[in-house]
Amino acid sequence: MNLPESFVNRMKEILEEEYDDYIRSYDNQRMYGLRVNTSKISLEEFEKLCPFEIHKIPWIPNGYYYNGNEHPAKHPYYYAGMYYLQEPSAMTPASRLDVQPGDTVLDMCAAPGGKATELGIKLKGEGLLVANDISNSRAKALLKNIELFGIPNVFVVNETADKLLTYFEEYFDKILIDAPCSGEGMFRKDPSIISSWEKNGPKFYAKLQREIIVQAARMLKPGGLLLYSTCTFSPEENEGTIQYLLDQDAQFELVELKGYEGFDNGRPELANGSKELSKCVRIWPHKMEAEGHFMALLHKKGEMQVNGFNDTNYKIVKADSDILEEFLNRISMEIDRNYIEVKGQRVFYISKYMKNLRGVRFLRSGLLLGEIKKNRFEPSQALAMVLKATEFDSIINLSVNDNRTVKYLKGETLDVSDIAVKRNTGWQLVCVDYHPLGWGKLSNGTLKNKYNVSWRWQ
Numbered sequence: 001m002n003l004p005e006s007f008v009n010r011m012k013e014i015l016e017e018e019y020d021d022y023i024r025s026y027d028n029q030r031m032y033g034l035r036v037n038t039s040k041i042s043l044e045e046f047e048k049l050c051p052f053e054i055h056k057i058p059w060i061p062n063g064y065y066y067n068g069n070e071h072p073a074k075h076p077y078y079y080a081g082m083y084y085l086q087e088p089s090a091m092t093p094a095s096r097l098d099v100q101p102g103d104t105v106l107d108m109c110a111a112p113g114g115k116a117t118e119l120g121i122k123l124k125g126e127g128l129l130v131a132n133d134i135s136n137s138r139a140k141a142l143l144k145n146i147e148l149f150g151i152p153n154v155f156v157v158n159e160t161a162d163k164l165l166t167y168f169e170e171y172f173d174k175i176l177i178d179a180p181c182s183g184e185g186m187f188r189k190d191p192s193i194i195s196s197w198e199k200n201g202p203k204f205y206a207k208l209q210r211e212i213i214v215q216a217a218r219m220l221k222p223g224g225l226l227l228y229s230t231c232t233f234s235p236e237e238n239e240g241t242i243q244y245l246l247d248q249d250a251q252f253e254l255v256e257l258k259g260y261e262g263f264d265n266g267r268p269e270l271a272n273g274s275k276e277l278s279k280c281v282r283i284w285p286h287k288m289e290a291e292g293h294f295m296a297l298l299h300k301k302g303e304m305q306v307n308g309f310n311d312t313n314y315k316i317v318k319a320d321s322d323i324l325e326e327f328l329n330r331i332s333m334e335i336d337r338n339y340i341e342v343k344g345q346r347v348f349y350i351s352k353y354m355k356n357l358r359g360v361r362f363l364r365s366g367l368l369l370g371e372i373k374k375n376r377f378e379p380s381q382a383l384a385m386v387l388k389a390t391e392f393d394s395i396i397n398l399s400v401n402d403n404r405t406v407k408y409l410k411g412e413t414l415d416v417s418d419i420a421v422k423r424n425t426g427w428q429l430v431c432v433d434y435h436p437l438g439w440g441k442l443s444n445g446t447l448k449n450k451y452n453v454s455w456r457w458q
């Protein structure tokens with residue numbers, strides 16, 4: 001691999017006698033990981049069901065290595081939102097931020113959702129996840145992954161940090177900043193990153209990171225936790241950015257994060273020498289079976305206040321529709337009717353923490369339940385993904401080995417006359433091995449396909 005000369009020289013300086021081990025790590029294969037969606041399946045059940053050879057990633061409770069020759073993204077269980085494909089070191093930041101059900105959480109640079117999906121799962125449907133990304137196209141991919149994972153309590157936002165600050169000052173219990181960075185830790189995984197590094201290197205990103213972290217820090221409540229991560233090695237983007245925040249805002253202090261034998265300490269001597277910086281963590285590819293990463297966990301001093309519900313400026317346009325109610329009565333998942341909102345034809349189940357977001361570019365507020373059309377209600381793909389098979393009154397369950405499963409995902413009409421159903425006409429929740437995939441409409445043993453067109457198996 002052709003590594004830039006200035007990068008190589010700096011790595012030699014940083015790593016000294018370890019440099020040879022580091023450079024040899026480029027001869028090894030990159031590692032492939034998948035992270036299980038524990039809101040949909042337990043690890044025990046997943047290990048039994050998983051059709052791929054997997055073995056545990058030792059520092060990630062729900063992470064597994066898989067063999068790079070396999071294609072887990074081309075499997076019905078992927079379409080059931082059962083797991084997310086993610087490089088093992090990239091699983092670490094979300095695993096080290098202690099998010100609890102009921103927390104208000106900001107993922108500041110969230111797309112395409114590798115960390116937001118894990119943070120959302122930890123909320124267990126309680127509290128709020130604000131998942132933001134400045135790129136609109138990437139935010140769309142983020143929304144899809146959040147929906148696929150079945151996370152209902154979200155705002156998916158497409159904004160700058162300073163704009164968000166005007167709405168969310170001292171609002172969040174936990175914040176993750178998985179910052180845009182020069183990507184040096186991913187050169188092995190994706191050598192094309194080297195050419196973008198040559199265009200915009202550490203200096204460019206360090207400036208951006210400093211702007212983001214200082215603004216995001218002001219959105220954290222006193223008593224809250226902020227986790228900063230990058231996938232790069234350069235000290236100015238890592239210890240340098242953390243030191244910058246500590247210098248700007250005296251309320252912040254570094255705290256130790258849950259360790260692992262392969263983690264290395266931060267390197268104070270590469271920034272201003274403050275010993276505190278050794279509480280940061282570096283992941284090196286020559287010390288762990290993973291690519292390069294950096295993390296710092298910060299605590300904002302002070303007493304934590306509990307958020308109140310209901311922004312009084314926010315007026316819900318309530319749903320008053322018999323056809324909607326008739327459909328919702330088929331669902332056993334608890335849906336508080338006070339938080340159902342109608343916007344045009346679309347019906348949302350919004351968070352109790354909803355805010356008046358006028359002026360904010362957002363892609364989604366809450367769970368899209370579906371659309372009221374003339375004389376019928378059409379449930380959304382997102383609703384199918386939030387439900388469990390037991391939470392809808394009529395399901396069509398297909399085995400993973402039934403060739404109708406992939407046909408369904410491809411958008412085909414199915415003959416299901418051999419399958420016993422509770423209601424032999426109308427909406428059915430289509431499942432693979434009792435894990436929901438989407439909707440279909442049954443009539444005379446034929447299932448009309450209602451799987452989301454843009455999610456179809458290609």
Ligand SMILES: C[S@@+](CC[C@H](N)C(=O)[O-])C[C@H]1O[C@@H](n2cnc3c(N)ncnc32)[C@H](O)[C@@H]1O
Nearest residue numbers: 109110111112113114115133134135178179180
């Ligand atoms: C390292 S990636 C995030 C990866 C993501 N956390 C995940 O795990 O899938 C950094 C993201 O920051 C976004 N970004 C860049 N500048 C930003 C800014 N000023 N504010 C918010 N997001 C920004 C980029 O669009 C990019 O998606």
